[in-house]
Amino acid sequence: MLTLLTFPAAFGQFSASPFCVKTAYMLQLSGQSWQRSDMLNPSKMPHQKLPVLRTSQRLVADSDLIRDWLETQGANFDADLSDIQKAQSRALIRMAEEHIYNHVVLDRWGNDEVWPILRDMFFTEVPALIRRPVTHAIRKSVMKRMDGAGVSRFSDTERTDRLERDLEAISAFLWQSPFLFGESPTAADMSVGPVLAAMRATPKETQLTRRIKTDTLLNSYLDRLEQAIPL
Template sequence: MITLVTFPEFFGSPSASPFCIKAEYLLNLSKLPWERQETNDPRKFPKGKLPAIVVGQHVIGDSDNIRTYIEEKDINLEQGLSAVEKGNARAFIRMTEEHMYFHQALDRWENPETWAIIRDTYFAQIPKLLRGVITSGLRKTFLKGTKAQGLGRLTPKERMARLEPDLQAISVRLTQTPFLFGDHPTAADASVGAMLFAMRCTPTETLLKQRVHSDAILSSYVDRVHAALG
């Protein structure tokens, strides 16, 4: 049996991490049996991050490695895609995970109003006396990383302008077919659907949340991917 180790549910989405949601979607797409184990502490998992799967004695961290594990079992997560579509799918996954992810995470961790809610709900299990110190350390480290990455230097409005072409690229595909590469979900939908879901479940009305929530194409896509793979 595969055990998926994941951050817990977050404001109506299956996990606080879009990568954990993606892993859940990939496992469901694979139809392999699996069970869920929740933790808030990723420190003892590979690279100190989640998701990870535990299979017997093996611990496999990173959603991309989880995908490889599934594909090594001769399970096709891109059924029906041509070589060119597979190349395009890879580019969509990279756009989502290496660019859109930072927008999604900044939307939660930077905005003081949103952050206060997350600190006092998501991190509520940390005793109140310690919570402020621990969580502000986590936040400081995260924001420092986004300054180095670059997006952390932009205002929320500038970030929205930077993100818009990515959202358009997704939308334009979805005007053709219900999923990114056809009538059925594939690995790219697991990444993109999970990231948009994460953007849509931010607990305050940020520009980013409103953008995804009010977009009929994107929002119905989030629901469709979740209905198929959640």
């Protein structure tokens, strides 16, 4: 049986990481038998990140590489898509994972109201005596990455404007069908959906959580996706 090494459930989600949720969705639709194994510290994993899929032969790291592996085993997440739709799917996935996701990270790690919740939930393995200085250093590293990506350099208004254009692009697809490319979820839904769901699930009300929660179209889409692929 396949084993998905994943960050634990959090904030009402299968996992705090949308990439772990994405992989769980793919496993559900692949027809493979699988189980989850939670961990908080992926430092001994390939790439030092999660998700990782344990197969009978090896560890497969990274959600995209896990998708590739599942497709070599017979899964086809975009079976009914045209070549143009597959290209659009690729663009939507990259937009969600390389841009929108950074806004989610900043909303959680850069927000002084949200950060203590994350710290106390995800760093329980760090001894209490040194937890604050250790987690402060980790938070500083994450924020440096956000600065390098450019996200934290924008004003709140600039960030909102940039993000709004992405959300409008996603909504344009959803005005036409229940899911991004038709009546059933495809690979794009399994990436875009978890990132938006993570934005909605941030454990304090922020500008981003309000943006998703007050959008009937996006809210109903996320609910539909969770119902279509129960985890």
